[in-house]
Amino acid sequence: MNDTDLPKLSGRLPSTLDDGAVDDPRFRAAEDGIRALLAAIGEDPGRDGLRDTPARVVRAFAEYCAGYAQDPVALLRKTFDEVSGYRDLVILTDIDFVSHCEHHLAPIVGRAHIAYLPSKAVVGISKLARVVDAYARRLQIQERMTAQIAGCIEAGLAPSGVGVVVDAEHGCMTLRGVNKRAPRLRTQAFTGRLADDPRLQQRLLDAIPTTW
Numbered sequence: 001m002n003d004t005d006l007p008k009l010s011g012r013l014p015s016t017l018d019d020g021a022v023d024d025p026r027f028r029a030a031e032d033g034i035r036a037l038l039a040a041i042g043e044d045p046g047r048d049g050l051r052d053t054p055a056r057v058v059r060a061f062a063e064y065c066a067g068y069a070q071d072p073v074a075l076l077r078k079t080f081d082e083v084s085g086y087r088d089l090v091i092l093t094d095i096d097f098v099s100h101c102e103h104h105l106a107p108i109v110g111r112a113h114i115a116y117l118p119s120k121a122v123v124g125i126s127k128l129a130r131v132v133d134a135y136a137r138r139l140q141i142q143e144r145m146t147a148q149i150a151g152c153i154e155a156g157l158a159p160s161g162v163g164v165v166v167d168a169e170h171g172c173m174t175l176r177g178v179n180k181r182a183p184r185l186r187t188q189a190f191t192g193r194l195a196d197d198p199r200l201q202q203r204l205l206d207a208i209p210t211t212w
Ligand SMILES: Nc1nc2c(ncn2[C@@H]2O[C@H](COP(=O)(O)OP(=O)(O)OP(=O)(O)O)[C@@H](O)[C@H]2O)c(=O)[nH]1
Pocket: 101, 103, 140, 141, 142, 143, 170, 172, 173, 177, 178
């Protein structure tokens, strides 16, 4: 799978206030935008309690979106090939993440579950969680994030197959709009042997705890 949505690695807001970010004109413009938003909801952006809020919000969004600065495939560069012929599924479940929807900038809170069939090397399992975060920390829709994670593992490890299942609650449905208490969206992507073999898919699905 081609990852056509690899991030632009420049032109983003810095994710911290270090290294001169305070002087970045985009940072200042974004703060003005938050001040305008505060005024639009009937607040006084000049009152004491809100004076530092625009800068905080911009910093927070830079942090929520820090994944744009990462190259997720590069996270999988270090692999281990001394696995004594291990060829079965590697399954990592319940990788929690927070993302933000690109429609409302509302939080998406969920868990990703990943399986892959190694062809020769395996990767440190923390790297799979790092890949999830690199895509979650962007503005997303869940379907795209799911496909991106699968595509990244495919590109980074060239395994015999990948399965990614994502379960998440969307703030834009639970906190506003239709206001449903806890609808959970499941998306999944399978490649290679997992795309061809429903029994391999089922092994990943069976490994996912039913509660969270
Ligand atoms: N498929 C998909 N839809 C999403 C995701 N996140 C949010 N949405 C939906 O995106 C849609 C945006 O719809 P619009 O009609 O443009 O926006 P809206 O008027 O705010 O819609 P409501 O949420 O129904 O009030 C909504 O139906 C959201 O529930 C996602 O990850 N995947």
